[in-house]
Amino acid sequence: MYKYNAFDEAFLAERNAQFRAQVARRVDGSLTEDEFKPLRLMNGVYLQLHAYMLRVAIPYGTLNSAQMRQLALLAEKWDKGYGHFTTRQNIQYNWPKLNDIPDMLDALGEVGLHAIQTSGNTIRNTTADHFAGAAADELTDPRPYAELIRQWSTDHPEFQFLGRKFKIGITGSPNDRAVVKAHDVGLRMVEQDGEIGFEVIVGGGLGRTPMVGKVIRDFLPQADLLPYLEAVLSVYNVLGRRDNKYKARIKITVQENGIEKIRELVEARFEERRGEFDGTDQELLAEIKTHFTPPALRSGSTEAYQAAYETDPVFRAWADTNLAEHRDSDHAIVTISIKAHGATPGDASAEQMRVMADLAQELGYDELRISHQQNVILPHVHKNDLPAIHARLKEASLATANIGLISDIIACPGMDYCALATARSIPVAQEIATRFDELKLEHDIGHLQIKISGCINACGHHHVAHIGILGLDRAGVENYQITLGGDATETAAIGTRTGPGFAYDEIVPAVERLVETYLAIRTGEEETFLETYRRLGMEPFKTALYPEAQKKVA
């Protein structure tokens, strides 16, 4: 993975020193809050409901064990002993004190991490497929490009005051695990005539106006990535609306101007920009690529894995749900569930972080990933090490076998922490997971993604959930709307609202009715919830959700 050079280290140290001085000037009264706020946001510091929140970037979701241990140290030394992994491959600390944050940033700098541009109207942390570099279906590892984008976008003078935030997602696989169609710019690596390049998607996004991105360029040669991104950003910077915050994202610019006009403007700007690039970016990319040399995978028997799989049903259940296919058949990709039934989705204790760091270091080629689904990945594990890993995860309450199942819920922090939220998300997720664990139905239900947002900004990705839940404030009471049929993959779709919302104590029973209906009408175990919904549409689910309304019609 990428290792900072002397320039990176000096840049980050200087930036952290600047922020330390800014905090001091706020505390001594030299800066007003209005002056300080944009400065703290540029460094990932929010003020939430109960405390400050520090959002740390995990670039393209990749960590090594030393970095994970440092995240644990921050949690213990300056927070309440845990951290919250987010849907943008960041980690958030919910309880830091303003005076401590400069020390936290310095500690992050020691291991090559930062909080730069995790907020504000800038280019945010570039997210990537969490199986990058390991997946069997991958054309090529997208992370060197993500790192190139990180370096190019960090402190880019032209893009520090965009009309609104700007998110880029990248995948090197045809199966989209990075939700690239719901990003301002999505990059999907594709092959054309033996050459690998990018399909460029623009104008996707969730929030109050959810949209699936549109293809602006079928094939962009790899070498043109930065000039083309500059062209997109530059067109957006000029054309994007600044009169209305809710119409400021590029998805609205694309919608109002049409993809054809945007494409025309971007291509024209691209011609201008391309000449300004003298090849330095390609030299840098070549250097970055050397940091992403795949680990030398060991070979050897997988007998111990086979034996455990055949004899230990708990291990088998975990292996069936939490493993994914590695490009090397002796290896597997392990997804560690940070969704124990009844726990807060995405929250890991410092001790759990250390266990995962140890496993990565000892048995995982020192690599970890954070997924937008708020889980942690060991991307390269020799199959014979899986029983030992499972046993150690079990001791740390990290062996929940539920990846892709109904309790593997994405939930934003919601009203429990977030200053923008209109309702709680976390307890709804906790109760759904607990309920279906009690019913012992989860494995029978199969692949089903529930995603919960506590406000219309949709950090919990509810629009692209099979069952999406949106928490709102209706006349001073929490109320939850349901959407069905969303899809976060390469066949991305925005879910459709079922009808009126449900009160806090009605939402879990409502979800239960949806699932009961699905189990009753599916053609068989192999038909997923989403497939049933696509086959039969909304009606059977509506009938289950609103029996009273159905009676009235009858």
Place this chain on the structure above:
Amino acid sequence: MARPFTPKVITANDLIEGDVIYFKADDSWTRDLAEAELIVDEAEAQLRLLDAEKQNISIVGAYLADAKAGEHGPEPVHFREDFRRKGPSNYSHGKQEALANV
């Protein structure tokens, strides 16, 4: 006819700690909503907010929040303010943690 005025308290976050604080009648700040000044007059509320904002060097984001008179002092009207008063529902952190340790 104008709608009746809902009583208010002034609340903000502490600059250093970041935690929720409430404005008292003596122009100092408290961590306990029950000790806050309950303001029942609309014009007075705006003036008191200006008083509170004079202390912007050490507080952040003062605003008027709906409240009602309770047995032991002001109580929240909206659930958001109830969460701010207590802390999150997934862990016993925030103000509820401090109370548990008394």
